Amino acid sequence: MSALFYSFVCFFLILTALVASEIKDILSAVISLSVFSVLLAIAFVALQAPDVALTQAVISSGLITSLFLVAYSQTQKEGRRENDEE
Amino acid sequence: MISLLTVLIPLTWAFLIPLIHIFRKTWLKRAILLFGIAVFFVTISAAISGWKQSALSFLGGWPAELGIVLIVDKLSAAFLFLSAIGGGAAFLASYGRLKEGPWRYYVIFFLLQASMNGVLITGDIFNLYVFYEVFSLAAYLLVAFTISWQAIEAGLKYLVLGTIGAFFILLGIAYIFMATGSLNMAVLSLVLPHIPNEALTVIAASLLIGLFIKIGAFPVHFWLPDAHSSAQTAVSALLSGVVVKVSIYTLLRLSLLLFLETKPAVFTVITVVGTLSVLGGHLMALRQEDIKRLLAYSTVAQIGYVLIGVGTGMAAGISAAFFHAINHMFMKVGLFIAAGHIAEDMKTRNIYDLRGLYHHRRWFVIVFSLLTAAIVGIHPLGGFMSKWYLMLAATKAGNVIPALALAFGTVISAFYYMRVLSFFYSSGDPPPRQTYPYWNLAIAGACALCCVFLGIVPLVPSLWKLVSDIGLNAVDTAEYISTMLSK
Amino acid sequence: MSKSCFLRIVTFLLCLALGWQFWKGILALEPTQIIIGPAAHYIESAAEETGATNIVAAILFDYRALDTLGEASVIYTSVCGIAMLFAKSKFKISSTGLSFIVKRGVSFIIPFLLLYAAGIVLMGHISPGGGFQGGAVFATATILFCIVYGSGFEAVMIKPKTKELIESSGALMFVLIGFVGLWTGAGFLANIAAGYPKGEVGRFLSGGSIPLLNIAVGMKVSAGLSTIFYSMIKLLEFEVTKHPGVKNK
Amino acid sequence: MTIITLSHGTAIILFCIGLYTIISKRNLFKTVIGLSLMESSVLLLIVAAGFVQGGRPPILPIEGIAVNPLPHAFTLTAIVIGASDLALALAFVIKLHQRYKTVDLDKIRGLRG
Numbered sequence: 001m002s003a004l005f006y007s008f009v010c011f012f013l014i015l016t017a018l019v020a021s022e023i024k025d026i027l028s029a030v031i032s033l034s035v036f037s038v039l040l041a042i043a044f045v046a047l048q049a050p051d052v053a054l055t056q057a058v059i060s061s062g063l064i065t066s067l068f069l070v071a072y073s074q075t076q077k078e079g080r081r082e083n084d085e086e
Numbered sequence: 087m088i089s090l091l092t093v094l095i096p097l098t099w100a101f102l103i104p105l106i107h108i109f110r111k112t113w114l115k116r117a118i119l120l121f122g123i124a125v126f127f128v129t130i131s132a133a134i135s136g137w138k139q140s141a142l143s144f145l146g147g148w149p150a151e152l153g154i155v156l157i158v159d160k161l162s163a164a165f166l167f168l169s170a171i172g173g174g175a176a177f178l179a180s181y182g183r184l185k186e187g188p189w190r191y192y193v194i195f196f197l198l199q200a201s202m203n204g205v206l207i208t209g210d211i212f213n214l215y216v217f218y219e220v221f222s223l224a225a226y227l228l229v230a231f232t233i234s235w236q237a238i239e240a241g242l243k244y245l246v247l248g249t250i251g252a253f254f255i256l257l258g259i260a261y262i263f264m265a266t267g268s269l270n271m272a273v274l275s276l277v278l279p280h281i282p283n284e285a286l287t288v289i290a291a292s293l294l295i296g297l298f299i300k301i302g303a304f305p306v307h308f309w310l311p312d313a314h315s316s317a318q319t320a321v322s323a324l325l326s327g328v329v330v331k332v333s334i335y336t337l338l339r340l341s342l343l344l345f346l347e348t349k350p351a352v353f354t355v356i357t358v359v360g361t362l363s364v365l366g367g368h369l370m371a372l373r374q375e376d377i378k379r380l381l382a383y384s385t386v387a388q389i390g391y392v393l394i395g396v397g398t399g400m401a402a403g404i405s406a407a408f409f410h411a412i413n414h415m416f417m418k419v420g421l422f423i424a425a426g427h428i429a430e431d432m433k434t435r436n437i438y439d440l441r442g443l444y445h446h447r448r449w450f451v452i453v454f455s456l457l458t459a460a461i462v463g464i465h466p467l468g469g470f471m472s473k474w475y476l477m478l479a480a481t482k483a484g485n486v487i488p489a490l491a492l493a494f495g496t497v498i499s500a501f502y503y504m505r506v507l508s509f510f511y512s513s514g515d516p517p518p519r520q521t522y523p524y525w526n527l528a529i530a531g532a533c534a535l536c537c538v539f540l541g542i543v544p545l546v547p548s549l550w551k552l553v554s555d556i557g558l559n560a561v562d563t564a565e566y567i568s569t570m571l572s573k
Numbered sequence: 574m575s576k577s578c579f580l581r582i583v584t585f586l587l588c589l590a591l592g593w594q595f596w597k598g599i600l601a602l603e604p605t606q607i608i609i610g611p612a613a614h615y616i617e618s619a620a621e622e623t624g625a626t627n628i629v630a631a632i633l634f635d636y637r638a639l640d641t642l643g644e645a646s647v648i649y650t651s652v653c654g655i656a657m658l659f660a661k662s663k664f665k666i667s668s669t670g671l672s673f674i675v676k677r678g679v680s681f682i683i684p685f686l687l688l689y690a691a692g693i694v695l696m697g698h699i700s701p702g703g704g705f706q707g708g709a710v711f712a713t714a715t716i717l718f719c720i721v722y723g724s725g726f727e728a729v730m731i732k733p734k735t736k737e738l739i740e741s742s743g744a745l746m747f748v749l750i751g752f753v754g755l756w757t758g759a760g761f762l763a764n765i766a767a768g769y770p771k772g773e774v775g776r777f778l779s780g781g782s783i784p785l786l787n788i789a790v791g792m793k794v795s796a797g798l799s800t801i802f803y804s805m806i807k808l809l810e811f812e813v814t815k816h817p818g819v820k821n822k
Numbered sequence: 823m824t825i826i827t828l829s830h831g832t833a834i835i836l837f838c839i840g841l842y843t844i845i846s847k848r849n850l851f852k853t854v855i856g857l858s859l860m861e862s863s864v865l866l867l868i869v870a871a872g873f874v875q876g877g878r879p880p881i882l883p884i885e886g887i888a889v890n891p892l893p894h895a896f897t898l899t900a901i902v903i904g905a906s907d908l909a910l911a912l913a914f915v916i917k918l919h920q921r922y923k924t925v926d927l928d929k930i931r932g933l934r935g
Binding site: 223226235239242253257260264267 | 837841844850853857860861864867868871890892893896899900903906907910911914915917918921922930
Binding site: 003006007010013014017018020021026029030033036037040043044046047048049050051052055056059060063064067068070071072074075 | 824825828829831832835836839840842843847849851852854855856858859862865866869870872873877878879880881889893894897898901902904905908909912913915916919925
């Protein structure tokens with residue numbers, strides 16, 4: 001894989017990380033983080049690490065993103081809940 | 087072989103408990119007690135066998151450079167002993183209080199025990215990180231176990247800071263790997279002197295930052311009081327008594343093996359952080375009105391004492407540091423169990439509301455006073471002896487200011503513990519009701535007796551030789567390396 | 574406002590200084606093009622010593638198998654903790670899932686997805702993949718169930734107790750496979766030395782205990798990650814039923 | 823060589839972005855995102871440390887030279903450990919939201935002082 005393509009990936013890694021860090025809307029940040037994970041998996045492929053890329057793709061960008069989304073939708077309800085704990 | 091079992095047996099118990107819960111619920115109560123006792127005895131016997139002769143176990147039959155080696159030398163054996171005693175006391179306290187009800191608690195407890203033992207005996211730096219993470223996750227969960235909002239908040243704080251610390255440690259390991267290509271600690275000790283100084287600085291800095299966050303030393307201590315005071319009684323005792331000591335072991339082992347000759351500045355940093363922790367912890371404890379928070383801040387200060395001992399980088403200082411660590415283990419386990427019981431019994435943790443406790447909880451207050459006397463450092467008790475030796479070692483190493491800070495901190499601690507005791511002994515309202523907590527009283531009392539006993543240790547030459555051997559063995563990195571690479 | 578702005582700038586400068594130090598450390602280390610240390614030995618003789626062609630799997634499950642046991646314990650701890658935190662929350666079977674066509678389509682895909690996951694687990698010693706990745710794909714399939722059929726389907730099909738059983742027995746299996754090595758005197762988690770058949774290198778049946786360990790880890794990880802998802806979704810489902818926009822069944 | 827230097831530089835920048843996010847942002851989700859960024863950066867650093875110019879993936883048979891397989895094994899372990907940490911952090915955030923009805927750190931101040 002050429003160095004030009006790799007530098008492109010690196011640039012977008014930093015860009016998506018900055019977006020995930022700076023954007024106000026949490027949902028956009030989570031989606032940006034998911035894109036970041038996929039890009040990282042591509043970077044791992046470029047670094048000749050197929051095992052790591054597979055794990056990164058499945059666990060970080062699949063599972064962790066879905067957990068983020070669950071947590072986000074859990075916390076998007078202000079004041080409508082009565083105390084159903086205990 | 088027995089050293090391997092200290093990790094495997096608690097781990098297997100942790101995997102077995104859910105199965106027992108599914109198939110034979112009625113066995114759970116007895117099984118858990120049996121498991122706890124088994125873990126205690128295995129750990130003690132591993133410590134004894136490692137003390138006599140350095141015990142190695144090669145996993146998968148691979149030699150040290152290729153695979154992972156577990157090694158128990160005298161330093162590891164001493165800390166294994168500490169973890170067995172402290173873990174056993176915390177297990178008994180929680181078993182007496184909770185019985186078998188929340189079985190997930192015991193799963194996490196055994197995982198914590200297994201990973202603590204793993205951290206103490208492993209000879210591979212990445213394996214150390216893995217066990218350290220199991221142990222940290224279990225600690226976060228034990229803090230949050232009660233699911234009260236304080237516990238969850240303290241757990242989250244602990245988790246975020248602990249994870250940042252973990253990533254700093256991982257970064258340090260990544261640099262080590264980039265520089266040397268190997269991960270065995272004995273091999274690293276041989277090759278690290280040959281790498282460039284800038285890289286060594288980065289390695290030392292990231293490992294130290296990570297470990298200081300995990301230990302809870304002064305500038306990054308703010309998770310510790312919350313976590314240690316919000317957890318339930320037995321967990322607070324375990325965290326203050328053992329978990330912190332395991333982190334200190336990691337710092338001790340890594341700094342001695344990797345940086346003793348190559349970067350002496352590391353020890354200066356440890357001494358400075360220790361001094362700051364002593365002063366900061368005691369001064370913050372002075373302001374507390376919540377008895378468990380007071381004890382937690384006192385833990386920060388006591389960590390500082392141990393770090394001053396480690397920072398000398400000499401055999402005498404390390405022996406004194408371990409002696410103080412084991413003293414502090416007994417004192418804090420006893421104090422937290424006594425204070426936690428009082429707080430639960432009286433339904434308050436504010437020391438102003440605990441007036442006149444002596445008149446209706448007589449034995450508890452007597453045990454509490456004895457432990458307080460030990461932690462402040464009244465002459466014949468263990469606390470005095472360990473502080474005395476720490477002070478001797480620090481002055482011998484030329485660290486005069488830390489030695490003065492040590493003495494000054496002792497005065498402050500005497501002040502705030504006297505305040506607590508004066509409330510306990512003053513006259514107050516009659517008690518709401520009385521429970522007879524023989525179980526907790528017995529554990530706290532046993533801890534107090536151990537403190538009295540530890541005060542005798544330095545006076546008996548054969549016993550003191552055991553403690554001074556630890557320091558001599560820890561500083562002797564050449565022996566560690568030759569033992570590990572012998573096969 | 575200005576105070577927080579000031580703090581932000583200080584933090585930024587601090588991070589910048591830290592990053593500069595790290596960069597200087599990197600520059601001091603010249604990246605070597607020769608593989609040194611144990612890795613050279615692994616590349617040289619992993620196939621001969623373990624029977625696996627995927628060297629990463631050989632390292633994970635043979636040379637440094639204790640790391641993998643620790644890693645499995647991390648997931649175990651986390652799953653146990655999350656199940657504990659949400660133990661008292663209620664799980665309500667509610668949403669009916671997506672439309673009929675999607676359900677039919679997914680029911681057609683699901684067997685292939687499961688087959689793919691099983692392939693990743695079982696072929697871990699000869700191709701990229703292994704227990705962790707395959708287990709995670711399994712867990713993703715159960716999450717797909719939840720999205721398409723509604724959470725009720727999964728809860729009826731696979732009870733949480735079953736998942737717990739699978740998870741614990743997977744972990745125990747890992748330890749038992751390791752104990753065989755201890756029994757024969759070759760050391761815990763030993764592979765070929767403990768008498769596991771090496772097989773023909775590169776074939777499906779090769780690698781001694783590595784495929785077995787992959788299966789154990791796969792069981793553990795799939796059940797564990799699925800439990801995490803279903804524990805965290807519990808309250809969400811409870812809330813959705815009360816949400817005015819969603820029809821209740 | 824350029825690929826290695828490039829990924830090291832990217833990794834360090836990402837580490838600093840992650841740390842900055844954790845320290846300066848007041849939203850708990852941002853904190854968790856920062857943790858994720860820090861983790862990813864260290865992974866990239868380790869994998870890049872094992873890269874060899876012109877290397878092939880470490881799966882036999884290898885034509886030519888192979889990249890270093892040891893960092894791949896660590897990275898796998900580290901990914902799983904990091905994922906467990908993040909999952910636990912998210913679970914804590916959900917539980918905390920039940921009490922405070924917010925994920926803003928400034929409004930969650932039960933344990934200050």
